[in-house]
Amino acid sequence: MLVKKAEFVISAVKPAQYPEDALPEIALAGRSNVGKSSLINCLIQRKNLARTSSKPGKTQTINFYRINDQLYFADVPGYGFARVPKSVRQSWGKMMETYLTGRETLKGVIQVVDLRHPPTADDQNMYQYLKHFGIPVIVVATKADKISRGKWQKHLKAVREGLELHQGDPLLLFSSETAYGKEQLWKEIEKCTGN
Ligand code: GDP
Numbered sequence: 001m002l003v004k005k006a007e008f009v010i011s012a013v014k015p016a017q018y019p020e021d022a023l024p025e026i027a028l029a030g031r032s033n034v035g036k037s038s039l040i041n042c043l044i045q046r047k048n049l050a051r052t053s054s055k056p057g058k059t060q061t062i063n064f065y066r067i068n069d070q071l072y073f074a075d076v077p078g079y080g081f082a083r084v085p086k087s088v089r090q091s092w093g094k095m096m097e098t099y100l101t102g103r104e105t106l107k108g109v110i111q112v113v114d115l116r117h118p119p120t121a122d123d124q125n126m127y128q129y130l131k132h133f134g135i136p137v138i139v140v141a142t143k144a145d146k147i148s149r150g151k152w153q154k155h156l157k158a159v160r161e162g163l164e165l166h167q168g169d170p171l172l173l174f175s176s177e178t179a180y181g182k183e184q185l186w187k188e189i190e191k192c193t194g195n
Pocket residue numbers: 030031032033034035036037038039051052053078142143144145146174175176177178
């Protein structure tokens with residue numbers, strides 16, 4: 001995908017603020033600090049359009065980016081903050097459920113995990129949660145540049161097994177440092193959105 005135009009549209013806290021022009025949408029989810037903002041910036045070839053995820057306690061928002069007037073990326077709040085107050089976790093859960101169950105234009109979710117480590121309990125829960133809602137998931141294992149190529153397959157296997165990945169769900173290697181995997185990820189996105 002040749003990204004000619006990428007615009008930040010809105011940080012939404014409630015559905016009334018979600019964009020309404022009915023373009024297909026792909027959401028991006030991942031543990032806080034996993035590399036989600038870097039992945040978005042890499043995909044859209046902008047240095048700093050996606051900001052790092054909101055810190056615990058700050059207002060949690062869904063950030064919408066319109067790409068080529070063709071599709072939206074919805075950057076949902078990172079999960080798995082250590083030691084956050086229960087109230088923050090509850091508001092995160094409520095916001096996600098509202099979004100995932102109510103967003104008619106949502107075509108799929110890119111779940112970003114760290115290739116270096118086996119999936120955490122939060123990663124497992126998120127994957128199960130998405131499957132529960134019947135949403136197509138593309139799992140992306142990022143920071144591949146931090147692992148030697150000879151060990152990629154072993155680490156991918158740990159991700160696949162840790163998540164109990166369903167057959168047919170794509171699992172892709174990625175690096176925002178080197179842009180490895182970018183074209184393949186765009187292909188999977190295009191399959192989801194029908195672009
Ligand atoms: P977010 O909180 O998930 O949005 O994470 P960020 O995109 O802010 O990334 C967290 C940290 O990981 C930053 O220091 C990034 O520079 C680093 N990072 C993200 N992706 C990669 C990657 O693919 N390779 C390497 N080496 N570092 C990365």
